[in-house]
Amino acid sequence: MKALIFGADGFEDLELFYPYHRLKEERITTHIASMKKGLIKGKHGYEVNVDIAFKDINPEDYGILVISGGKGPEKMRLDENALEITRHFFKENKPVAAICHGPQVLVSAGVIKGKKATCWLGIRDDIIAAGALYEDTEVVIDGNFVSSRSPADLHAFGREMIKLLK
Numbered sequence: 001m002k003a004l005i006f007g008a009d010g011f012e013d014l015e016l017f018y019p020y021h022r023l024k025e026e027r028i029t030t031h032i033a034s035m036k037k038g039l040i041k042g043k044h045g046y047e048v049n050v051d052i053a054f055k056d057i058n059p060e061d062y063g064i065l066v067i068s069g070g071k072g073p074e075k076m077r078l079d080e081n082a083l084e085i086t087r088h089f090f091k092e093n094k095p096v097a098a099i100c101h102g103p104q105v106l107v108s109a110g111v112i113k114g115k116k117a118t119c120w121l122g123i124r125d126d127i128i129a130a131g132a133l134y135e136d137t138e139v140v141i142d143g144n145f146v147s148s149r150s151p152a153d154l155h156a157f158g159r160e161m162i163k164l165l166k
Helices: 013-025 072-076 080-091 103-109 121-129 151-165
Strands: 002-006 029-034 038-041 047-050 064-067 096-099 139-142 145-148
Touching: 002 013, 002 072, 013 029, 013 047, 013 064, 013 096, 013 151, 029 047, 064 080, 064 103, 064 151, 072 103, 080 096, 080 103, 096 103, 096 151, 103 121, 139 151, 145 151
Parallel strands: 002 029, 002 064, 064 096, 096 145
Antiparallel strands: 038 047, 139 145
16 A cells, blocks of 8 residues: 655644555555655745646545645645645545645545544634534544644544554
8 A cells, every 4th residue: 555645835744644654554655745756845945846746646546645734735725636635535535634724625626525524723714614524622533534723633644544554
């Protein structure tokens, strides 16, 4: 199995690095994807190398999608390739994990309607307007979809993300 993590400049550092390393601990090949290859910088200044551009991804090759939070989702949600990849994961009922602002990508992909979800408080009204069933709790699971609010919830986010793979 391979994992795909979405990120873009301004990502919340912990929300990308924690799932990345947690997946690698499970011996899962993990790729970071963004609009283009090269370095992206987190909001706290940490950089990470992008393994693959959205336009070059075959979503059939991946078993889980993780969408990091921070300001990156505001950029990723404008990329049609990222939205098509996201739609594929939901259509095929593959595991998806989104944290903080990550659900913004799901809103733009049109896949969050009717799903139980949580997110960063600042985008709560956006996901509700898109039809999500919002819950203010550290982690929300709806079938093969898991969401969390912030870095403070990473312990629960990581635990439930890995459960989706078992």
